Amino acid sequence: MPSFDLILLFDYLGTMVFAISGTLTAGQKKLDIFGATFIGFVTAIGGGTVRDIMLGNLPVSWIQTNAYFFLIIAGVLITIIFKKAVLKLRNTLFLFDTIGIGVFTVIGLEKALAFGISAPIAVIMGLSSAVVGGIIRDTLTNEVPVLFHKEIYATACISGAIIYLILFYLTVPVVICQLVTVVTIIGIRIWAVKYNVVMPSIWNKDKE
Secondary structure (H helix, E strand, C coil), rough: CCHHHHHHHHHHHHHHHHHHHHHHHHHCCCCCCCHHHHHHHHHHHHHHHHHHHCCCCCCHHHHHCCHHHHHHHHHHHHHCCCHHHHHHCHHHHHHHHHHHHHHHHHHHHHHHHHHCEEEEEEEHHHHHHHHHHHHHHHHHCCCCCHHHCCCCCCCCCCCCCHHHHHHHCCCCHHHHHHHHHHHHHHHHHHHHHCCCCECCCCCCCHHH
């Protein structure tokens, strides 16, 4: 099916970009090659692994094919060998990363729905697919995960997932649901970063 091929293509692209993201973070923390490779792996497959375990989809998706393994290795090697060039592509990587969280949200959501999971929990599965790898990366490298910053990140994924569900239950073709969801998440994320839109803090610093 064309929709499956499109999502699979973006899935592969997102996996490699997340591996690059993890490796860059490891490099900034002066980790050795093994450490960088490990961080690259957990960033790329962490969200999907947690999702599949929670859904009982075993063995987890990335174990069932060598494609993800080689994509992650390629991402790690590209980052290590062409470090300076990769650093110059930060804006491009941001776009690919944004595409990645959009696609991973759709994949997690659709997998949950296929397992008969209720809509609210399916949204959480979509969110987990998109952000858990980044949470693991940041935790292992002693950073506060971007999910817990005021930056619009998880909110974009949740908004996209809700739109997917609305369209899905209105019997809109699946490929349209997928594309609209991914575009929505990308749009919200780029808009928030461009205009420095953030979530409000629960603490009022003036009163601390």
